[in-house]
Amino acid sequence: MTARTRHTRTVPRFAWMLGLLLALNGTAHSADDSTAPWQLSLHLNPGVLEMWQLEFAGAAKSQPSQRFDGYQAYLLNTQQGKVTEASFDWSVRLRRPGYEVDITQLNVAVSSELNAITLRDQRGRSLFVADMPHRHQQATGLDWRYMNLRPSEWLAKRLGQSLLAEQVIGSVDLRGPHPIESKGNADCRSTTLWPSMAAPADIQLFQIGGVQAMRCQGCSTVSTTGQVVVAPDATLLNVGQSDVPWYSKFTAPQPPYNNDQHPMLVWAMYRIDADGGLHPLGSSGVKHAFFAQNDMCACAGDNILYRGCSDLYSRSTNDVNSLLGPRDEIAPQPTLWGRCGSVFDPDCNSVENSSGFAQSLFDRRLLVTESQMQNHPGASYWIEAWYVVREDSNLDNSLAIRQIIPTKVGSAWNIAVSGSLSNGPLVSQWVNPADADPLTDNQLVDTADGRLRLAVRVQDLGNGNWRYRYALMNLDYADAVFSGSEPGLLRLLSQIGAVRLTWPLLRDDANAPTWRDETGDASPSWRLATDTLLQVEATTALGLGWGRLLVVEFDSRFAPQSGNIDLGLGDGDSVAVSSLLPVVVDRIMRNGFE
The missing domain is CATH 2.60.40 (Immunoglobulin-like)
Incomplete structure (x- = not known):
């Protein structure tokens, strides 16, 4: 059998010192204090805002998001940013019943080592945190996309609900000239090794970091029949002896299968009653994967997940209409997508059709009826996620479960994770x-x-x-x-x-x-x-x-x-x-x- 090759991460000492400085201080100041353009996009989930009674009002104008159907977006630009920091004018009033916070400015602090950004107000107080970025390598600087956006602990307390710090209220994109990237940037295509009998593929799902109610249809403070949309975060690792193609749908044919092959993520939720009764509560459609981060290794982000590298999909990306399709278009063994005639290509012309994502915000989601999560003393609840990968040699480690604790808070649902992940x-x-x-x-x-x-x-x-x-x-x-x-x-x-x-x-x-x-x-x-x-x-x-x-x-x-x-x-x-x-x-x- 061919020996496994791992692309080892290497970080120059100078970059490591800068990264440490960045993690400690929030920003690393460059000797170059010239101004440079930055772009910040906030895509807010109206379902989460409604459940938690949050309202963004004020002079800043939002518009329909072009990336997240049904979301509202704030698109901010500035020419006043330095190479390593930026400030954006953003005049909004964030309200909950009985609480209000005025914001006139967002100051961005990037932590490459923590893979996160902090958004502070004009007085330096932390307002929001954003993490789990899709980090695209750009010669001109930083390009982080699809980050989970959450209120900070300080802001959650100011709004009278500490649980808000655990809720993803939307997604964030950030682009700018920031020079520091902690992840590898090597071009690993020259050593690509495709799956074979001698070099089997093996993708392990090793983390479900968070699970969330993304919206609820029919929820109120007294409802029991509302339909709750549930989505998890999921992180995986290529533990196999081959590299795995990860091409977005409708990409031109690529090796090794001469198609736009990509893994798919599905998830489901269950209840086990105190007497041992097992209840399936709901399952998602298919999330079509589209890009491999290649974290934990020296390789750059790519449409290939290289040996020894990891990838992630946040709960915000798992709630994107244009990425969610029906399960019945997929044959999971050996993982073939019938693209011709699918919801994304109904006329079979190999061009993505917008009808694929012209769906309601409750289609192709994991939907759980509220009563299934209420008044079941002694019951335990579980989320199950699975990366469906062509030629994956080990099904059980591509599947994983984690215990969750759903709790109703007013008209909203909080879903906490408990214990550790188990494969299978x-x-x-x-x-x-x-x-x-x-x-x-x-x-x-x-x-x-x-x-x-x-x-x-x-x-x-x-x-x-x-x-x-x-x-x-x-x-x-x-x-x-x-x-x-x-x-x-x-x-x-x-x-x-x-x-x-x-x-x-x-x-x-x-x-x-x-x-x-x-x-x-x-x-x-x-x-x-x-x-x-x-x-x-x-x-x-x-x-x-x-x-x-x-x-x-x-x-x-x-x-x-x-x-x-x-x-x-x-x-x-x-x-x-x-x-x-x-x-x-x-x-x-x-x-x-x-």
């Missing part, structure tokens, strides 16, 4: 495949068209009664049919996931079977089959799509033993999956007759 799907947290508990089981179903997991937890209710809880997670299985060819004419005609679960058990031997998916209890996407055996079948052509979870529960008088459950797949085949299930005693004895 949530279903393997619910039932650990390595667990020796005789009342649990978790089996991987590996097919030529993708993978699924079937997990079960059995509970002894006493008095000879047992509760059976099954969770079927479709990881990346899809029976997909394509026409045309890459790069521009590949069309996904159809795809079908899992369509059926059948137990070797009469329906009468299962008491009150129920089922649920992310649409809720007794989902209309599933039904009990009119068969003598216990069978739950899909009512839609798609079945259980990839990255989604189905839960089936019932009680039985019969104790668990090992047996096979029949899993029906979209290609018309079925797979016998070993699991725990009720085993009926001699039927002539079960009613007490001898």
Whole structure:
């Protein structure tokens, strides 16, 4: 096997000293005090402002954002900035009920070592912080984009709500002549090594730094039926032995696949009740990735994620209409996007169509109903994120979960992260495949068209009664049919996931079977089959799509033993999956007759 090459970060001593000075003092003063132009763009999320009752008013005029559909933008320019610092006139009045802060100036302090900027007012008080930048290397200076914008702790307290310091209220772009960049700037294309059997790709999702309610449809101080949009931050690392292409959609065909291949990010949310019941609460559409930062290494930002380098996507970039598409345009195994006929190219002319992002701010988002996060004592909540990468050799480390704590604050939702990240799907947290508990089981179903997991937890209710809880997670299985060819004419005609679960058990031997998916209890996407055996079948052509979870529960008088459950797949085949299930005693004895 080819030895792995890591692009090691090197920082000259002079640059390191300047970076340290910058981190300590906020700015590093250059000997050149000549004026230079700066540009600052603030894109504010009206959904967050509405939930937290924030209002920007005053003389400064906003306009519709050209980058974030539905956002309002302030575009600021100055010719009075020095090489390492800048001030912008910005006359706004920031209000919450009973609180008000006047702002007439924004002073920008850049910290390259911390990958963040601080925006201070005319008196030097910190107003906002912005971090997680997409740092584009420019010969003329600094170019940071898509930063998360949050109120500072000082401003949050002045506005009467300390939790505001944890809320991303929008996004920030900053361009200027700043000479210091802590990240590498090497051109690593000369050593590019594409994925192969000898040099497999392996992308690890290693951080979910924050999770947020981005807006809510129908929320109020007393509502329970509002629909909350949830999005996470996500950071990944190339731990494989090859470099991974990361081209934005509609880029001209590039190696190694002669297309505009790029990874995609999806996320989902779950609840585990105090009694062990598992509830899928919602899932996102597909976030099309578009640029690799190449942090933690010497390589410049590029449309390739190099070995040993990391990348990030902030929750603000995960809320951009033009980057979000439907899951059913993607075949996750081997990660092919049917661009022809997609929402971004409905006329199949290989030119991006604006209809792709002419959607409401609640389409293709992870939507959770408020009642699913209220009045569930002892429940735990989880976010799951997954980078779907072509030829990724390790599915489990591309997936990750982290516990979250949702709390309603007035008409807003605060979502705090808790504990540390764990790789793998949530279903393997619910039932650990390595667990020796005789009342649990978790089996991987590996097919030529993708993978699924079937997990079960059995509970002894006493008095000879047992509760059976099954969770079927479709990881990346899809029976997909394509026409045309890459790069521009590949069309996904159809795809079908899992369509059926059948137990070797009469329906009468299962008491009150129920089922649920992310649409809720007794989902209309599933039904009990009119068969003598216990069978739950899909009512839609798609079945259980990839990255989604189905839960089936019932009680039985019969104790668990090992047996096979029949899993029906979209290609018309079925797979016998070993699991725990009720085993009926001699039927002539079960009613007490001898």
